[in-house]
Amino acid sequence: MNTRFIRSFIFLPIFLLFIVLLNEHSVQAQQEAEQIYRTHCMSCHGTNLQGGFGPNLQNVGSRLTKQAIVGKIVFGSGQMPSFGNRLSPAAIQLLGDWLSRKQ
16 A cells, blocks of 8 residues: 555544644634623623724724734723733733734
């Protein structure tokens, strides 16, 4: 039997498993970020990121970089309070990543 075929036969299931696990992690991270948003941000930015007391965040990723978004979460901005001492660094990164994808 051809060794190249055997390697492909072994590699393919491992690769597919990696893709499935990566996708599950991505879905879990999104759900965690959405929960953080609901708990800490929704009262000002709205249930659908449409804004209210705070600005609309539906397309925030097209206006601000992830780094800028994280900075606003950590330090606050204008009337927005700082969440640097309320959220863990991991939670801030998850939320910043999630919001930066809103384009």
